[in-house]
Structure formats: structure tokens, C-alpha cells
Amino acid sequence: MEIKKLLPIMLAVTVFLAGCMPHPSVEEVALVSISGCDYVDEELTECTVAVPIYGRSKEEVPTEQYLSYQAKTMKEIGNGLESKSPRPIRMGKLSFSLYGEDLAKRDLSKIIDMLARDPHIGRDVQLGVVEGDTKELIETKYSENQTTADYLIGLIEQNEKNIFPKTNLHTFLYAYYAMGMDGYLPYLLLEEGEVKMDGLALFQGGKSVHLLPYEDVFTFKMMVENFKQGIQAIELEGNGVVLENIGSKVKYQIKGDKANPKFVITVDMAGIVSEVSDIKTIETQMRVKKMEAAFSSFFEDKSRRMITQFQKKNIDPLGLGHLLKNRKGKVTDEEWKELYPEVSVEIKVNVDIVETGISA
Numbered sequence: 001m002e003i004k005k006l007l008p009i010m011l012a013v014t015v016f017l018a019g020c021m022p023h024p025s026v027e028e029v030a031l032v033s034i035s036g037c038d039y040v041d042e043e044l045t046e047c048t049v050a051v052p053i054y055g056r057s058k059e060e061v062p063t064e065q066y067l068s069y070q071a072k073t074m075k076e077i078g079n080g081l082e083s084k085s086p087r088p089i090r091m092g093k094l095s096f097s098l099y100g101e102d103l104a105k106r107d108l109s110k111i112i113d114m115l116a117r118d119p120h121i122g123r124d125v126q127l128g129v130v131e132g133d134t135k136e137l138i139e140t141k142y143s144e145n146q147t148t149a150d151y152l153i154g155l156i157e158q159n160e161k162n163i164f165p166k167t168n169l170h171t172f173l174y175a176y177y178a179m180g181m182d183g184y185l186p187y188l189l190l191e192e193g194e195v196k197m198d199g200l201a202l203f204q205g206g207k208s209v210h211l212l213p214y215e216d217v218f219t220f221k222m223m224v225e226n227f228k229q230g231i232q233a234i235e236l237e238g239n240g241v242v243l244e245n246i247g248s249k250v251k252y253q254i255k256g257d258k259a260n261p262k263f264v265i266t267v268d269m270a271g272i273v274s275e276v277s278d279i280k281t282i283e284t285q286m287r288v289k290k291m292e293a294a295f296s297s298f299f300e301d302k303s304r305r306m307i308t309q310f311q312k313k314n315i316d317p318l319g320l321g322h323l324l325k326n327r328k329g330k331v332t333d334e335e336w337k338e339l340y341p342e343v344s345v346e347i348k349v350n351v352d353i354v355e356t357g358i359s360a
Contacts, residue, residue, distance in 0.1 A: 028087060028088075029087050029088050029089070029090045030051040030065070030085050030086075030087040030088065030089045030090065031051065031052065031090050031092065031093040032049045032050070032051055032089060032090065032091050032093065032094050033050055033051065033052050033064075033093055033094065033095055033096070033147055033148075033149035033150075034049070034050045034094070034095065034096040034097075034098070034138055034147075034148055034149040034152065035047060035048070035049045035050075035091075035094060035096070035097050035098070035138075036048045036049075036097070036098040036099070036100070036130070036133075036134025036135060036137065036138050037097075037098070037099050037100065037103055037111060037134065038099075038100035038102070038103055038133045038134055038135060039100055039102035039103040039106060040070055043072055044070045044071065044072060045070070045071070045072075045074075045077065045103065046068060046069070046070040046135065047068065047069060047074075047077045047081070048066060048067070048068040048134060048135040048138050048139070049066070049067050049068075049081060049089070049138075050064045050065070050066055050138050050139075050147070050148055050149065051064065051065045051066075051067065051085070051089075052064055052147050052149075053065055061144070061145055061146065061147070062147055064147055064148060065085075066138065066139050067081050067084050067085060067089075068081075068135060069081050069083075069084065074110065074111065074114055090120070091118065091120050091121055092120045092121075094121055094122075094125055095125060095126060095149045095150075095153055096125065096126045096127075096128070096149050096152050096153060097115070097125055097126070097127050097128075097169075098127075098128050098129070098130050098134040098137065098138065098188070099111070099127070099128070099129050099130065099134065100129075100130055100132065100133050100134050101129055101130060101131055101132065101187075101201075101208065104129045104201060104203075104207070104208035105207060105208050105209075106207070107205075107206045107207050108206045108207070108208075109205065109206030110206075112172075112173070112176055112206055115169060115173075116173055121169070122169075123168065123169050123170035123173070124168050124169065124170065125168060125169040126152075126153060126156055126167070126168050126169075127167065127168065127169055127172055127185050128152075128156075128185055128186045128187070128188050129185050129186070129187050129188070129201035129208055130187075130188050130189065130190075131187070131188070131189035131190075131198070132189070132190065136190060137188065137190045137195060140190060140193060140195070142194070142195065152188075152195065155195065155196075155197065156186060156197070159186075159197050161227075161229050162229045162230040162231075163214075163217050163218045163221060163230050164186060164197060164200070164217055164221060165184070165200075165217075165220065165221045165224050165225055166225065167183075167184065167185055167186060171183070172184075172185060175203075175317075175319070176203075176205070176206070178319070178322050179321060179322060179325055179331070179332075179333055179336070180316055180319065180320065180321015180322040180323070180324060180325055180331065180333070180336045181316055181317075181319040181321065181322040182202065182203050182204055182205070182315045182316045182317050182319075183203045183317070184200045184201060184202045184203060184212070184317050185200065185201050185203070185208075186199075186200060186201075187199040187200055187201045187211060197214070198213075198214050199211050199212050199213045199214045199216075199217060200212040200217055200220065202310075202315055202317050203315070203317075204313070204314070204315045209313060209315060210309070210310075210313055210315060212306075216302065216306060218230050218231075218232055219232075219299055219302045219303055219306065220306065220317075222248055222250065222267050222269070222299065222303075222349075223250055223265060223267065223303060223318060223347075224250070224317075224318060224319075225250070226248060226249045226250060227245070227248055228245065228246060228247050228248070229245060230244075230245045231243065231244050231245065231274070232245070232295070232298070232299075234294060234295060234298050236290070236291060236294045239276055240275070240276065241273060241275070241276050241291060241294075241295075242273065242274050242275040242276070243271045243272070243273060243274075243291075243295055243351070243353070244271055244272045244273075244274040245269055245270075245271050246270050246271055246272055246354070247269070247270040248267060248268070248269040248270075249267070249268050249269075250265065250266070250267050251265075251266045251267075251268075252264070252265055252323055253266070254323065254324060254327050254328060257328060258324055258328035258329055258331055259339075261324055261328065261339075261343060261344075262343075262344040262345075262346065263320055263323075263343065263344065263345045263346065264346045264348070265303070265318075265345065265346070265347045265348070266348045266349075266350070267299065267347075267348070267349045267350070268350045268352070269295075269299075269349065269350065269351050269352070270352045270354050271295070271351060271352070271353055271354070272353070272354065272355040272356070273288075273291060273353055273355070273356045288353050288356065291353060292351045292352065292353050295349075295351040295353075296349045296350060296351045299349040299351070300347050300348070300349050303347040303349070304347060307345050307347070311340060311341045311342075311343070311345075312341070314337060314340060314341060316336075316340060320340070320343070320345070321336040321340060324336070
């Protein structure tokens with residue numbers, strides 16, 4: 001029989017046999033849902049994982065098994081965790097990977113490269129930096145109705161709708177490997193048994209080098225993505241005024257050439273004044289214009305201070321160097337690092353208050 005005639009038969013047999021191969025059930029493997037790695041000393045790293053243990057009923061909330069191991073390399077840690085588990089450990093259901101602040105400040109490059117190469121780990125896995133140790137945060141029970149991983153994913157998703165920029169393994173790897181771009185991750189802390197998002201850890205390569213505080217995150221998000229939610233409060237003439245964002249769009253322009261560029265960042269935000277401490281503040285259209293100007297100045301001043309900090313530390317979370325390369329031609333890492341600290345960046349924020357739904 002000719003080889004061409006044999007090929008379809010061989011393919012069909014292969015597919016059939018693959019379908020007959022035994023696939024381990026959830027009960028037969030330990031599916032890690034969340035992992036965390038902490039600095040121990042110059043030699044050792046400790047990693048902790050949580051494995052949900054499912055009951056007979058689908059409605060039953062899984063209990064969790066926690067495993068920890070210290071070693072010099074990730075390979076040794078993997079083998080050590082296996083030695084403590086009654087079932088083979090699998091990472092295919094990993095949804096959250098956390099890193100202690102001490103470890104993140106030293107360098108996550110080896111771990112990042114390992115995550116990038118692992119075909120079993122999805123690109124939508126959430127990453128985060130933790131104040132203190134990840135072990136305590138992972139092993140703390142937050143909800144009777146959710147696993148730790150589900151609870152933390154819910155926390156991230158809710159905050160990303162309002163204040164925090166979207167992050168995951170895919171976005172971090174893109175920034176990590178791209179020229180002229182630095183990554184950032186949510187910064188979490190455990191306080192009196194509750195976990196909260198307290199800012200953004202900004203990276204230079206694989207190292208966390210700057211913490212952007214919670215009160216600056218809304219303004220940062222405004223510069224990196226379009227979004228429709230979130231609130232910002234300011235003081236105006238002794239009164240508290242709260243702006244609710246109903247639509248913010250950002251646009252980047254580059255003037256000049258790649259040797260002497262000038263970046264112009266324009267943000268157009270439509271909002272509702274949802275609360276003021278003195279209802280007289282919004283009695284006239286003139287006062288509405290004054291509020292618009294006040295919010296515009298607030299965002300512009302905060303953005304300028306932020307960008308100045310980034311340039312002093314030579315970190316580029318806005319991806320200006322990447323933008324320059326894409327729009328003006330090839331720029332090397334060395335050229336951009338020299339140019340970036342002194343490059344001109346202009347920020348314009350236009351706030352349009354479209355409604356004043358006030359509660360005095």
C-alpha cells in the first residue's frame with residue numbers, strides 16, 4: 001500500500017489511541033491553585049503552594065492543603081514539594097503566583113524565565129508582590145465560601161475595574177522582554193487578618209525598585225489604559241469634592257525625532273460629581289468649570305511628579321521607550337537609558353463634568 005494511503009489510517013489510529021490514554025482525575029493529582037515564594041537568605045528560597053481538596057458534592061467548598069519547601073533552586077523546590085504530597089503536583093490550574101517583597105527586590109528573573117517557559121502555566125495567571133512573607137498570606141483563611149486563590153482573584157478583578165491597571169503574567173512578560181518598557185504588579189499586604197491591595201510594585205527588569213502608593217494608582221491607570229470606573233476626591237475651596245469617572249481615554253503623541261523626542265500624553269475624562277460637602281459649590285456653571293479646572297490641575301500635577309520619579313529611577317512603566325521604537329525607528333536599550341532621564345514629557349488632562357448627582 002502506498003505511503004500516502006497509509007497516512008490517514010495511521011493518523012486515525014493515533015487519535016484513537018490518544019483518546020484511550022488514561023487522564024488523571026482531580027482526585028488523583030494535586031492541582032496547585034496559588035503559589036508564593038519568599039527570600040530566606042542568600043542561599044535559600046522558600047515556596048508555598050495551596051492545593052484545593054474537593055469533596056463529593058460540587059456545592060461543597062474545597063478545603064485546602066498547604067505545602068512549603070526551602071531549597072537553592074526552583075527544581076529542588078519542586079522535587080521537595082512533591083516529596084511532601086500524597087499525589088503528583090500539577091501546575092495547570094495555577095491562578096495566582098505571589099512573591100515576597102524581599103525576594104522581588106533582589107531579582108525574580110529566574111522565576112520569570114521559568115514561568116515563561118512552562119507550557120502548562122496559562123498566560124492569564126495573576127502575579128503579585130506581598131509585603132512580608134507570602135506564606136502567611138496564602139495560609140490565612142479569608143472566606144468560608146471560597147478558596148484563598150478564588151478570594152484573591154476576586155479582590156484583584158474588583159480593584160482592576162475601578163482603580164488598578166490590568167496585570168497578569170502575559171502583560172508582565174511583555175514588558176519584561178520588550179525594549180523601553182518596565183513591568184508593574186499589584187502590591188498586597190496582610191493587615192489584621194485581611195488582605196488588601198496597597199499600591200503597585202514597579203520593576204526594572206526582574207527587580208522591584210519602587211512602590212507606587214495606593215493614592216497614586218488611579219492617576220497611573222489613567223495614563224496607561226482607557227477605563228470607565230473609579231473615583232477621585234479633592235479639596236476645593238475648603239470643600240470635599242468627589243469625581244466619579246464614567247469614561248477616560250488616553251492618547252500618546254511623539255514630537256521631534258528619535259534623537260530628541262518630546263512626548264505628549266493627553267487624557268480626556270468625562271465624570272460625574274457624585275458628592276460634595278457643601279452643595280453651594282455647584283450652584284452655577286462657573287463653579288462647575290472651576291471644579292473641572294481643579295481636577296485637571298490635580299491629575300496633571302500628580303502625573304508630572306510621578307513621571308519625574310520614574311525618570312530619576314530610570315524605570316519606564318509607561319513604556320515610552322517602546323513607543324519611541326515603534327513610531328520612530330530602532331532605538332537600543334543603551335540609547336534609551338541615556339536619553340530617558342532628561343526626555344521631555346508633557347501631560348494634559350481634560351476633565352468634563354457631565355452631571356452633578358449630588359448628595360450634600
